[in-house]
Amino acid sequence: MAAHTERCKQIVFEQAGGPEVLTIAYAALPSVGSEQVLIKVNYAGVNGPDIAQRKGMYPPPPDASEILGLEVSGTIVAVGESVTQWQVGDVVCALVPGGGYSEYVVTWGCHCLPIPSGLTLAQAAALPETFFTVWGHLFMRGGLKAGETVLIHGGSGGIGSAAIALAKLFGVTVVATSGSQDKCDYCKQLGADHAFNYRDEDLLEQILAVAPQGVDVVLDMASGDLVNLNLKALALEGRLVTIALLRGPTASVDVFRLMSKRITWTGATLRPQSVEAKALIAKRLLEEVWPLFLQGKREKLVPHIFAKFSLDKVSEAHRLMESGKHKGKIVLKVAGEDAT
Known part of the structure; x- marks a missing residue:
């Protein structure tokens, strides 16, 4: 294993709070x-869990670094003795x-x-957290599969954008929601078949108008007061x-509707899952998704980078993420050039 003695620059915060604590x-x-x-x-992605951790609402697992950041692109400079699939460089x-x-x-x-092939380091840094999460x-x-219909809430964000792209490539009809007409239009540009403003009072009626039998799967990033709407839409x-x-x-749930429709309600977060569970997701991505980048479908999978910030501007990146004004991904440029 190569030896490195340098000290490295990183972002820390001593107490939970707003972006200014970084x-x-x-x-x-x-x-x-x-x-x-x-x-x-070279680049690190900025994601919702980073915001939650900074606020003190999402503590890292016991064996994980307390430094923010769940996805990166860069160069391997050292490998453990049991690593065989990667080399320095x-x-x-x-x-x-x-x-x-x-x-x-x-x-x-x-x-x-x-x-x-063909992705910049900035684009590559925006892949892992979103693609691991969505896949x-x-x-x-x-269990989403071809021929089904999915409802994706928050379709204009990083997770939602990746979900729309992957669902469409695998033959799924996509209904997306977002918080403005501009963002709904963006969802359609990504490939969504339908997109509605989740602030509309008749949101459920709009969804059922395009999916009269209901949707097969809901990807729910909202929960709370949208739970019962999801049950009605399924x-x-x-x-x-x-x-x-x-x-x-928390939510007051119409359990009878869940029972009468025989709905399966599951949930998870990515970070606390085992090394083996995440390795299986990586294997499936490499086998089933990565080949699509070489099959003339790269432009549909390349993440849209809405903004880049240098590491010392991380507070500005977090403010933008919290504002909800972004469409796509926000990344931090840590070092190097914006090229593969």
Whole structure:
């Protein structure tokens, strides 16, 4: 394993709070376990869990770094003795267990993926958290398949954008919601068959007008007061997959509707899942999704980068994320050039 003695720049916060609590600090490089790799980071993605962790609402798992950041692109500079699939010098994008807002980060070798041909490092950094989340939750847990109809809430964000793109490529009819007409138009540009403003009082009626029998799957990032709307929008034997709680963690649920429609309601978060579970998602992505980048479908899968910020402008990146004004992904430029 290559030796590195540098200290690395990273983003820290001493107490939970607003974007202003984020500051720059320096620390020793993280140590690399036998099945891990050390990545010199070029770009790091900014995601909802980062915001929640900064606010003190989403503590990292006990064995994870307290530094924010769950996805990166960069170059492998050290490998553990049990890592066989990667070598020093390989350029990858990776799901990381925290620590992405740093010049160097450690992750598991089995959570790294090659950068698809033609993508920039900024685009590649925006893939792992969203693609692992969508594939693992919507397709693997939710069982979404060709010929079905899916309702995707928050379709204009990073997760929603990836969900729309993947669903369409796998032969699914997509109904998306977002918070403005501009964002609904953006969802349609991504490929959504229908897009509605979730602020509309007749949202349910609009959904059922285009899916009279109900939708087969709902990808729910809202929860709260939208739970019963989701149950009403689902078809018989439908599946509700909850992955975030943007409208609150509690709801008064119409359980009889859930029973009468024989609905399956499941939910998960990605970060606390085991190394093995995330490795399986990575394997499935490499086998089933990554080949699509080379089959003339790359333009449909490339994430839209709405904004880039330097590492020292991280507070501005978080303010933009919290404003909800972005469409697509926000990334931090940590080092290097914007090219693969």
